[in-house]
Amino acid sequence: MDFNPKKKTSNFLLLIASFAIVSLILWNTNSFFKKFKEEERHKMEIWATAQSEFLSLPVDADPGNLHIKIFQNNTSTPMILVNKDSTIKVNNMPGIQNIDTAFLQGKIKKFKEENKPISIEYKGEKLATLYYGNSEVLNKLKYYPIALLLIIFLFGAVIYFLFKTNKTAEQNKLWAGMAKETAHQIGTPLSSLLGWNQLLKTEDINPEITMEIEKDISRLETITERFSKIGSLPILKEYDIVEETKNAFDYLKLRSSKLIHFSFDSKAERLPVLLNKALYNWTIENLVKNGIDAMRGKGSISIEIIPSGNTVRILISDTGTGIPKKNFQSIFNPGVTTKKRGWGLGLSLVKRIVEEYHKGKIKVLSSTKEGTIMQITFKVNN
Structure with a gap:
């Protein structure tokens, strides 16, 4: 039953527009996540290049300020560097000890799933392999789309509830109006019945008949009163x-x-x-x-x-x-x-x-x- 077609159409358009806006935010967030991940990959490749040059230097050579600055600036991305002699170096992973080999192997496996390892080479010789995971910021950003989906779900539930409540309120108004109109319509013939019953009492008929008619008239009056009360306190x-x-x-x-x-x-x-x-x-x-x-x-x-x-x-x-x-x-x-x-x-x-x-x-x-x-x-x- 459509009580207000224009209002229903405007509400539907509002709902579509709201979902479009939230979907756009979700799409932008996903794009930003991918871009941020690419930039983090690029940063790690620069770090790997610096590490390649650093490992190729003689033992007594000065590494240079550029290499040191690149190493010092990377403080957010967790890394595990596995040298060609199988020695392992851990960066940006506080509390992790190099000797905990089983734990480190588990971390290496996890990092491989998150990001493709970077091979560190110099003049065709493989010097080390860099395994790195997502930074804390990237991990938090990864769950942001899920939070947005929950927001969309809650938003949809609220909209549905509001629409349903609005429709119920309109239906209640309609039923109340119909009930009051019914009570009004019953009132006219009911008044006539009262008059006819009084006229019957003057005739030579069984009093029990008019008494039963009075009961039914009283019943109709009660029904009229009931319908007239619908919609009011x-x-x-x-x-x-x-x-x-x-x-x-x-x-x-x-x-x-x-x-x-x-x-x-x-x-x-x-x-x-x-x-x-x-x-x-x-x-x-x-x-x-x-x-x-x-x-x-x-x-x-x-x-x-x-x-x-x-x-x-x-x-x-x-x-x-x-x-x-x-x-x-x-x-x-x-x-x-x-x-x-x-x-x-x-x-x-x-x-x-x-x-x-x-x-x-x-x-x-x-x-x-x-x-x-x-x-x-x-x-x-x-």
Whole structure:
């Protein structure tokens, strides 16, 4: 459902532009890494050339300031120089002793993997082999692309979350608007029904008929009130949750199939809870109707109210086909339904009414092939 095509397009273009910028930074970083590695290679080749000339000098000859300066300036790149007589010299590797041959051989192997060794020759004669590793700066730079990839991932996750939240907010506004419009549309025929019922009372008919019509009109008024409250913060008042639960339960009991067995049990006579009466009754009716649907019109529905310290638990049980454990959380998401018909909004609204409006908790307490138990928890208003 596309609520705002222009906004959606602009958000998509923003996302593409952001990824393009991050990808460009990643590409530049990779290019810089390669260039830095090439420059380090060039520096090591200069050092190897100086070393070649130094090794070719007579023992008592002056090496010259240039050679010394080249050797002194290279303080960051770890090196292992293996002379033709197999003697080993280590540079820029503090704490490493030349006598630790096994460790040095391991380092030589690692350096060969990082960089191609440089053969030091003079007039065709091989004097030594230089093995060198990446400098500390290069090693840190090597992990920078990984850090950027993580940033891209986190950035994408944040964008996705923002888009999803924005879409959900737009959907909520749409559903709230539809609900309020439905309540408004029901109001006109409902007023007419009230008038017709008053007219029927003046006729010589069975009073029980008009009494039942009044109950259904009252029911329509309750439904209208419920829809009108969607999207706005409901007012909570103190009600006896035992009485309100039983009233909603009994209403459905009278209008359900005789093949369904209803049972109600409360471990307390009265429990005051801050409720919005219309929305709470809607919650109970939704859960009971879901149970009836799960039983395909035949089975047992029960409600048990259990006080527990400063809270009260309402257990709604049915003998339906059950819910797979993997779906215990997802069934409360909008659009999720196990029915062939329906939009999957019932349990989503129930969760919102219980947790957002009443600060309670709702969950699937247990579910097997023999039935399901839903649990609502509220704080008792002491």
